[in-house]
Amino acid sequence: MFNFKDPLWASTTFGVFLCTQCASIHRQLTVSISRVKSLKLDNLEQSHVAVMEENGNKVAKDKYEKFVPPYYRRPKHDDVQVLKEQWIRAKYERREFMQPASACYAQNVMEGTLMKRGKKDGKFYPRLFVLSQAEGTLKYYVNENKNPKTVINVEYLNATFCDKVMNPNGLQLTYLKDGYTRSIFVYTEKGKDIVDWYTAIRAARLARLQVAFPTKKIEELVPFLTRDFIMEGELHKTGPRVGDTYKKRWFILDDRKLMYMEHPLDPYPKGEIFLGEKYQGYSVKPGIPPALKEYKFGFTLITPERTWLIGAETEEIRENWINAINSVIEKQPQPQDYSESWKNDLRNSYSYKKSRNSDRNSGSSFSGTLRKGKNFFSFA
Incomplete structure (x- = not known):
């Protein structure tokens, strides 16, 4: 119940x-x-x-x-x-x-057809997916007789249910590709099938985590199998320069990562903002600084690298976002939040291209956004 x-x-x-x-x-x-x-x-x-x-x-x-x-x-x-x-x-x-688990999600290998959204045309096509616990990979094929189109390491894979695909049986799969968050949207006609895939991914991830952290109890690993987005929805953001216009963007708050994109089903975000802790200089507050353009119900997100100006359509939406962001920057940090690889692989979508060379020379790459997540599940 x-x-x-x-x-x-x-x-x-x-x-x-x-x-x-x-x-x-x-x-x-x-x-x-x-x-x-x-x-x-x-x-x-x-x-x-x-x-x-x-x-x-x-x-x-x-x-x-x-x-x-x-x-x-x-x-x-x-x-x-x-x-x-x-x-x-x-x-x-x-x-x-x-009786002990014997369903398809409990097997070493699970394969089947999922309807996957095309990256270019936005249409959904049937694709063969193969999940292997032993290999720790999720693969999908455009042509079953050829090599897989993509091979995803389940260590960096997350799955969350979503209705953005206009189907109640939808999943958003996110993983790290070339330093960026890649999203794949899939659905099945039957509810059982999508839940089986979701469960199989959790099973595969648990198997990998047990290998990586053999001294940890299962109940300590379970919270890291998948995570739901804290919040997502439509907001408007403007650039850092005076006179920049507000543009509609879809925002997703995924733990300490705030992503924004042009369309909810975009395969890649336009930017990814890392949210650290309050004492490190991260904060959010209602309103836009004086002399800067306001958008209806605006709020300001401050990071050590940049101030972000964001607008909401209603006061309630603004309050919900501020509360959600505050819940992240005020929470007690977990060891995986600040693993060395996390800190070394952060980037800021606005300044990344400009600072890439100088970062290499200075040895500093901490600029505010998740780039890669190696050892994301490291424990103290």
Whole structure:
């Protein structure tokens, strides 16, 4: 049950109490699998009451979640619908967790067809994807009889659900390519398939992390398998010069990396801003400095390398972004936030070309944005 404060329903088949979200999904399973009753509107028969008394949520959890793999993401009430639906179907319809994992995502190699967005024309094409735990790679092929188009090291791969592809079963895959964040957008027709791929990626990443950090417990590694974007949406930004106009950009806050692009589905961002800690000179505040052009509800992001002027359409949107950015720069740093390779591979999209040579000469490359993430998962 995703919301324990709202047990207004019950499955008299499994003897569990349900929140409204879960009840809606259980109804989709049909009465042959789960019979749903309202605790307020329906009259429960004595046989239904007996089932509820004999079972209950804890008994059902012990039975139907006995072998949930550590890499399987247990959804919360605010997670995407496809993840919640497939969790319930996996538990009660397919009963995947009543025995040790044998599903496709638990295998050493997983392969299948995903609909992938083309980088040039924006259309979606079927592509063969192959994920190998042993190799630690995700490959995709344009032509199955030729070499893979791309080979992605799962150590630097992240997967997050997204509806930007105009399909409820979409994933945004991000990884580092030539020092830049590359995004691949894919979807499947069936919800089960996309959740299986998502889970397989988490399984592959856990396998790599266990090799890299053999002394760490699994529960210490699980938080690093995938990460959701903290926030994303449309904002307007202007350049650093007086008179520069505001341009519409799609912003994504991905942990300590703030990316912006022209279109939500662009394969590469136009810029990537690293967000350090407050005491290092990072801050964000409402308003635009005097004498500079304002855009509706503007706010100023200050980094040691540059001041960024950004505008939102409403005060609520501005407040949400400021709060989200503050949550990053004010949080306690993690060891992986400041690994040596992270610090040495930062770049600023505006000044990168100008400072590249001088940086090489000075030995300093800390300019504010993630370039590469080798040893991203290093621990103290």
